[in-house]
Amino acid sequence: LNLTNNLKSMKKVGVLGGGQLGKMLAIAASNWHLPIYFLDPAEDAPAKNFSHGLTIGDFNEYETVFNFGKNVDVLTIEIEHVSVEALKDLQKLGISIFPQPSIIEMIQDKGLQKEFFQTHQIPSPPFRYFESKIDIINGQVPYPYVQKARKGGYDGKGVSVIRSVNDFHLIMDTPSIVETCISIKKELAIIGSRNQNGDISLYPVVEMVFNEQVNLVEFLQCPAAISMEVENQIRQIATLILEKMEICGLLAIEFFLDQDNKIWVNEMAPRPHNSGHHTINAHYTSQFEQHLRSILNLPLGSTSMISPSIMINILGEPGYQGDAIVMGLDTVLAHEGVYVHLYGKKTTKPFRKMGHMTIVRPTIEEAIMLSKQVEGKLRIIAKVE
Amino acid sequence: LNLTNNLKSMKKVGVLGGGQLGKMLAIAASNWHLPIYFLDPAEDAPAKNFSHGLTIGDFNEYETVFNFGKNVDVLTIEIEHVSVEALKDLQKLGISIFPQPSIIEMIQDKGLQKEFFQTHQIPSPPFRYFESKIDIINGQVPYPYVQKARKGGYDGKGVSVIRSVNDFHLIMDTPSIVETCISIKKELAIIGSRNQNGDISLYPVVEMVFNEQVNLVEFLQCPAAISMEVENQIRQIATLILEKMEICGLLAIEFFLDQDNKIWVNEMAPRPHNSGHHTINAHYTSQFEQHLRSILNLPLGSTSMISPSIMINILGEPGYQGDAIVMGLDTVLAHEGVYVHLYGKKTTKPFRKMGHMTIVRPTIEEAIMLSKQVEGKLRIIAKVE
Numbered sequence: 210l211n212l213t214n215n216l217k218s219m220k221k222v223g224v225l226g227g228g229q230l231g232k233m234l235a236i237a238a239s240n241w242h243l244p245i246y247f248l249d250p251a252e253d254a255p256a257k258n259f260s261h262g263l264t265i266g267d268f269n270e271y272e273t274v275f276n277f278g279k280n281v282d283v284l285t286i287e288i289e290h291v292s293v294e295a296l297k298d299l300q301k302l303g304i305s306i307f308p309q310p311s312i313i314e315m316i317q318d319k320g321l322q323k324e325f326f327q328t329h330q331i332p333s334p335p336f337r338y339f340e341s342k343i344d345i346i347n348g349q350v351p352y353p354y355v356q357k358a359r360k361g362g363y364d365g366k367g368v369s370v371i372r373s374v375n376d377f378h379l380i381m382d383t384p385s386i387v388e389t390c391i392s393i394k395k396e397l398a399i400i401g402s403r404n405q406n407g408d409i410s411l412y413p414v415v416e417m418v419f420n421e422q423v424n425l426v427e428f429l430q431c432p433a434a435i436s437m438e439v440e441n442q443i444r445q446i447a448t449l450i451l452e453k454m455e456i457c458g459l460l461a462i463e464f465f466l467d468q469d470n471k472i473w474v475n476e477m478a479p480r481p482h483n484s485g486h487h488t489i490n491a492h493y494t495s496q497f498e499q500h501l502r503s504i505l506n507l508p509l510g511s512t513s514m515i516s517p518s519i520m521i522n523i524l525g526e527p528g529y530q531g532d533a534i535v536m537g538l539d540t541v542l543a544h545e546g547v548y549v550h551l552y553g554k555k556t557t558k559p560f561r562k563m564g565h566m567t568i569v570r571p572t573i574e575e576a577i578m579l580s581k582q583v584e585g586k587l588r589i590i591a592k593v594e
Numbered sequence: 595l596n597l598t599n600n601l602k603s604m605k606k607v608g609v610l611g612g613g614q615l616g617k618m619l620a621i622a623a624s625n626w627h628l629p630i631y632f633l634d635p636a637e638d639a640p641a642k643n644f645s646h647g648l649t650i651g652d653f654n655e656y657e658t659v660f661n662f663g664k665n666v667d668v669l670t671i672e673i674e675h676v677s678v679e680a681l682k683d684l685q686k687l688g689i690s691i692f693p694q695p696s697i698i699e700m701i702q703d704k705g706l707q708k709e710f711f712q713t714h715q716i717p718s719p720p721f722r723y724f725e726s727k728i729d730i731i732n733g734q735v736p737y738p739y740v741q742k743a744r745k746g747g748y749d750g751k752g753v754s755v756i757r758s759v760n761d762f763h764l765i766m767d768t769p770s771i772v773e774t775c776i777s778i779k780k781e782l783a784i785i786g787s788r789n790q791n792g793d794i795s796l797y798p799v800v801e802m803v804f805n806e807q808v809n810l811v812e813f814l815q816c817p818a819a820i821s822m823e824v825e826n827q828i829r830q831i832a833t834l835i836l837e838k839m840e841i842c843g844l845l846a847i848e849f850f851l852d853q854d855n856k857i858w859v860n861e862m863a864p865r866p867h868n869s870g871h872h873t874i875n876a877h878y879t880s881q882f883e884q885h886l887r888s889i890l891n892l893p894l895g896s897t898s899m900i901s902p903s904i905m906i907n908i909l910g911e912p913g914y915q916g917d918a919i920v921m922g923l924d925t926v927l928a929h930e931g932v933y934v935h936l937y938g939k940k941t942t943k944p945f946r947k948m949g950h951m952t953i954v955r956p957t958i959e960e961a962i963m964l965s966k967q968v969e970g971k972l973r974i975i976a977k978v979e
Contacts, residue, residue, distance in 0.1 A: 240621075493954075
């Protein structure tokens with residue numbers, strides 16, 4: 210009786226981070242009743258009630274991560290800002306860490322990401338390293354340029370666009386890379402995955418519309434309105450990256466399409482990503498299930514679209530801060546093909562990611578139309594004292 | 595600032611029973627982050643890790659149900675064998691109980707179900723009441739007939755088919771109804787729902803193939819291979835039942851189609867049902883979300899089919915008893931459109947419902963073909979000592 214092939218699927222999975230990505234990973238795991246555990250500093254982390262256990266602790270602390278990780282079979286992440294040292298030591302103990310610690314280390318440093326792109330001749334905006342704000346000011350960088358903190362950036366934080374000398378107050382005083390501004394026509398993203406066998410699978414390219422005020426994705430369209438040629442180029446670049454990285458797990462890659470229809474890689478995240486939320490309701494396999502399949506070396510799932518879709522982030526409404534109140538759930542739920550995902554964050558603040566809606570229709574035109582009908586109808590506010 | 599309309603959706607939901615139906619209800623609730631709580635006697639009930647809390651206790655005990663129920667806003671069930679007395683008293687306290695206690699009481703007694711059918715002229719097989727085994731034997735009932743225990747039947751238990759005097763050992767000694775055997779051509783089911791507004795919504799009719807050995811659904815097809823006329827008749831009967839019952843919540847109704855194409859109602863369950871599991875992956879709204887929408891008086895969701903589907907119950911393999919081991923997960927997951935749901939029951943025994951698979955394809959023919967490919971490939975066994 211050979212059980213090894215099957216027991217692997219019931220391995221204990223540990224996740225660093227228990228935010229909304231963790232929660233949706235837990236929901237995916239629940240279908241197979243996979244035992245899944247989270248480490249998060251917040252007592253009421255979104256993933257809490259959907260897992261086999263939440264450990265309260267800081268995923269940046271060596272001891273905390275080490276102690277959490279040694280009790281699971283496979284350890285993964287839903288945020289890349291974690292103690293890589295602990296992961297490396299856990300790996301030595303024989304715990305499977307996916308994505309691999311060396312990849313997380315590279316992703317944590319936007320400078321190392323750029324070097325990876327250079328090494329493998331992956332098109333990415335030209336850049337220079339700077340150690341501090343004064344170095345940048347003295348560096349005579351032509352305007353406009355983008356400063357990215359090498360470490361700690363997340364959800365639009367750690368990125369400054371400097372358009373002229375008037376923006377000097379926006380320059381962060383931290384080791385950074387400074388990139389040439391691309392003349393952006395579209396922002397695109399692709400989610401790929403790779404398992405231990407080396408199988409690779411890609412979702413269709415999605416197109417993002419950003420809320421420029423907060424530099425967060427506000428609206429996402431799948432399929433992207435791009436030519437087959439651009440789609441194929443992106444797929445080729447993504448495949449190359451997945452192969453060279455030898456990643457085991459999900460990899461989200463963000464791209465710019467410039468005014469000359471040239472493609473540039475912007476950045477990467479080795480985990481489920483905001484640009485893949487629509488896959489829960491609109492694709493055969495969700496990005497969360499795909500991540501689990503990848504790290505458990507199960508066959509990768511079909512990434513095919515069941516329906517075109519629009520994904521809208523539900524952000525905390527400006528002007529409200531405090532205990533979150535959901536307004537308009539019944540209004541949006543009255544429409545066929547509108548799926549509401551609320552993350553259960555107790556407190557809201559302006560532009561905080563509180564949930565998302567996926568709008569699924571037989572054609573992308575209908576999906577866009579319906580999304581315009583429901584956009585803004587589901588609001589997250591707080592009680593005004 | 596009027597919040598009443600919205601806060602209702604974030605009411606605390608309590609569920610009597612934490613089995614697989616409870617677990618799938620919890621997963622549906624998780625998308626909106628509804629606070630949901632379960633009462634179940636089993637410490638490792640399937641719903642345990644997917645809820646805001648599991649209370650260990652017997653849902654047939656007055657005190658246990660009363661104490662559990664008084665702490666929630668809306669109380670519902672995933673099994674109908676619960677203390678109705680406690681529910682009635684909770685209702686007096688102002689707790690919303692859906693389905694209503696009087697409906698649960700009627701469903702608990704197959705005799706009362708029959709009387710409901712008679713009162714509303716709903717076609718159901720002719721029947722007689724009997725108090726004991728000896729009464730049935732003396733009753734000169736023409737063979738073959740079906741004995742159904744008035745109370746406590748579940749998952750094929752509490753039902754005996756008596757074909758001749760040789761089957762007398764199968765007659766249960768309990769208050770029963772005895773029904774004329776219908777000459778069954780097809781077994782069909784429909785799931786309907788109704789909210790407090792009186793809105794009614796029906797899923798398409800499904801066709802069931804039973805495993806006769808254990809009287810459990812083994813295979814379910816949606817849409818059913820029936821004429822529009824039969825589909826419409828069933829929809830009319832279901833609408834009538836939902837209206838007359840004034841139920842708030844989901845109602846599953848099982849039917850026989852006889853050799854003369856006449857339709858008979860077999861029985862009903864006022865909750866999510868095995869015959870609606872395919873809706874998770876193949877319909878716009880799952881039966882579990884629809885139940886939540888009904889009891890929270892949210893707009894009922896679209897019941898439209900996204901794709902035709904086949905649902906296969908995954909039963910504990912005969913010959914194995916003990917700690918469950920899942921075999922072949924990777925084999926079935928290699929196919930596009932195959933969704934695996936495992937309930938997480940720790941121990942298996944022959945024919946125990948351990949999970950289900952839904953097979954979703956663009957046509958029902960393709961779905962049938964793929965289901966034949968994967969049927970039996972996912973096995974639940976136990977370690978042989």
